[in-house]
Amino acid sequence: MELTDIHASGSPTGLEDFCSTLEQLSEIVGAITALEDAKAEAASKKQHFLIEGYLKQEQALVLKLRGLEQTRVKQADALGWKGLTFRQILNRTSEQQKELLSPLFHNLSLQTKQLAGSKESADRILSLRLKEFEKALEGNLPPRFHETYV
Numbered sequence: 001m002e003l004t005d006i007h008a009s010g011s012p013t014g015l016e017d018f019c020s021t022l023e024q025l026s027e028i029v030g031a032i033t034a035l036e037d038a039k040a041e042a043a044s045k046k047q048h049f050l051i052e053g054y055l056k057q058e059q060a061l062v063l064k065l066r067g068l069e070q071t072r073v074k075q076a077d078a079l080g081w082k083g084l085t086f087r088q089i090l091n092r093t094s095e096q097q098k099e100l101l102s103p104l105f106h107n108l109s110l111q112t113k114q115l116a117g118s119k120e121s122a123d124r125i126l127s128l129r130l131k132e133f134e135k136a137l138e139g140n141l142p143p144r145f146h147e148t149y150v
Contacts, residue, residue, distance in 0.1 A: 015097065018075040021068055022104040028065045029111040032058060036118035043125040051126075 035058045042050040081089050086105040
């Protein structure tokens with residue numbers, strides 16, 4: 001179902017804008033997930049020089065994400081959904097709106113879950129590498145680490 005099926009006027013509606021924002025949020029969350037995966041891979045391969053670039057990209061995406069989230073909240077407020085969860089919104093919408101919103105909510109939810117898993121993996125690997133560096137600084141260098149980095 002397309003938005004034009006619901007609103008034949010051709011002009012953007014609050015619902016259309018809201019749906020567009022949800023799509024953009026999903027895309028950005030997906031991009032952040034890819035960066036988390038790349039950070040984890042770089043850390044696991046001891047390619048630490050790559051991580052700073054990933055962090056800068058991630059910071060820019062997080063700023064966009066925050067801006068889009070503020071936009072989504074304002075749009076939801078304007079549609080009469082102030083403070084409602086996605087499930088609550090679906091319970092208050094028409095069948096046509098449910099058909100439109102449900103896949104968007106589902107996709108954003110999946111993207112968010114994937115991000116959480118990727119972030120957890122990246123954090124775990126980065127923490128392990130940090131512990132290795134701390135041991136190296138304490139003078140407890142594993143022979144291989146010393147040969148590679150010193």
